[in-house]
Amino acid sequence: MKAIKFSNKSNLEKLKQLHPTGKIPLKVFASDVESLCVFVHPQPSANISFYGHWSVVRYTKEGKAKRQGRYKYICRVGSKPFEIVRQLVVNNIDKWKKEKSQSSVVKTVEHLAEAFLKHGIDGFRIKGKTKIKYKARTTKDYKSRLNTYLLLKTDKAALISMLTDPFRYSGETYSKGALKDVPLSKLTKKDIQIWHSRMESIPTSANRALATLSVAIEWDMKRTSERMFTKDTNPCLRVDKYPETKDKKYIDTIEKVLEIRSYCENEITRDPHFLTFYHLELEYGERIADTQGLMWEQPTKPADLKLCSGWVNFRTDEIHLTDSKDRNEADPPLTDAAVKMLKKLQDLKSDPNTKASFAAGSKWVFPRLSDPTKPINDNSYRVKLKKFNYKFGLATRELVKVNKLKNGKNGKRKKYKYTNLLTFKHLRKTFVTWYGREHGEEAASQRMRHSTLKVTRDHYFNADKKKLRVKHMYSTGENVVDFKKAGNDEQ
DSSP states (O other): OOOBOTTSHHHHHHHTTOOOSSSSOEEEEBSSSTTEEEEEOSSTTSOOEEEEEEEEEEEOTTOOEEEEEEEEEEEEBTTBOHHHHHHHHHHHHHHHHHHHHHHSOOOBHHHHHHHIIIIITTSEEEETTEEEEOOHHHHHHHHHHIIIIISOOOSOHHHHHHHHSOEEETTEEEOOOOGGGSBGGGOOHHHHHHHHHHTTTSHHHHHHHHHHHHHHHHHHHTOSTTOOOOSSSOGGGGSOOOOOOOOOOOOOOHHHHHHHHHHHHHSGGGSHHHHHHHHHHHHHOOOHHHHHTEESSOOOSHHHHHHOOEEEETTTTEEEESSOTTSSOBOOBOOHHHHHHHHHHHHHHTOTTSTTGGGTTOSBSSBOSSOTTSBOOTTTTHHHHHHHHHHTTSOEEEEEEEEEOSTTOSSEEEEEEEESOOOHHHHHHHHHHHHHHHHOHHHHHHHTTOSSHHHHHHHTOOOOTTOOOBSSTTOOSTTBOOHHHHTOOOO
16 A cells, blocks of 8 residues: 555545455555554454654674564554554654664674575675786685684584583683674674684694684675675684694605606506696696696687686696686796696597596596586595505505495405595605705795785795706706806706
């Protein structure tokens, strides 16, 4: 029903003749008085009543904003002069809104996190005045951290206990429970500091979780009508992070590098794709995500472009990367050994008698075994890498379980726990270290396209006090050359 003038008595009298069907009262709004309406009840004997009305924005657990009506009973129609009713609304509407808001659903840290996961994580981050779309890896990490450490969507009982049990901080015991339940209107630096302190035993994870929550809050603070956190400053920015031990593990002897390179090259038929991937990371040291998404040729289909990180250019013996971490295109060079491995892989996948034949029709250099139309992901070579590390003394293992083989087969299946592992990222650190020892740390930083020299020094480069310059970065040293005297810029 359209809004009507309540100052016209005949209009209110006509409302008394209405008999709505159902159980829900009919609401009729005043066109001449803001925030005033009438409820007409379904029962014929019921009186019609004046109500003050307004709307509020509420949030679902998924962070979706919904507008809901709120009402305040005033009196029966006819029990007070209309002018008095009108004045009551004018004088009290703000007070009624405040009273009702105190008893309504409170927006919490959980609401904000869910909103970011649903509406913000697939958008853009703000860097200065520039909008930069989140990379797939970043999106994955943000989802994992918020779900695990904030929303407690994990089956790890010990972690849930760590983040919810009564906690001693600065001489006081806090039993507030999970940070996700804290109202945003009451959220302080101290609340976040306590949450962060609960994770003291996992400092790196704690720092990453803190940084992700900060991103979510910053995203919300930049919203307009649907903003939930209304304070002026992000409390996460004032919380001190834990010092972190920088992981600069790498293959520290040339002999071991040469042994592995030789094995990959000579035994490529044993596991063509894995051994080529390992060899490539050791030879050119690019980011794992960039190598995972390589294609043999430049893609043309939108679906391929979305997953593609770059392609092999045999004409120039380079890898063309379309969108590396620094948001720029790049053409890192391939060594002769890397080119030979890639060409050998091409030949093997065309041979139906080899283990690479499953990828015969695939456009991807490293296709997924379960679906060759897609590239590998972080889990594709996880088990193989553990065994490979152990084979070359780069990991230790202990037997943790023995199961009988299924299907009536004789024998036993052994399960091992591997420790002291080298990851693919450690191969990147290996490359940077030996490249830097040959050409200098500045050249290594430029080669890896790091934002600053400090990144190279702090996270990748292991300096050699002898500062030897050798003709090949994986040389044993028998062909020592002074590059400055020789004027040699070979890389």
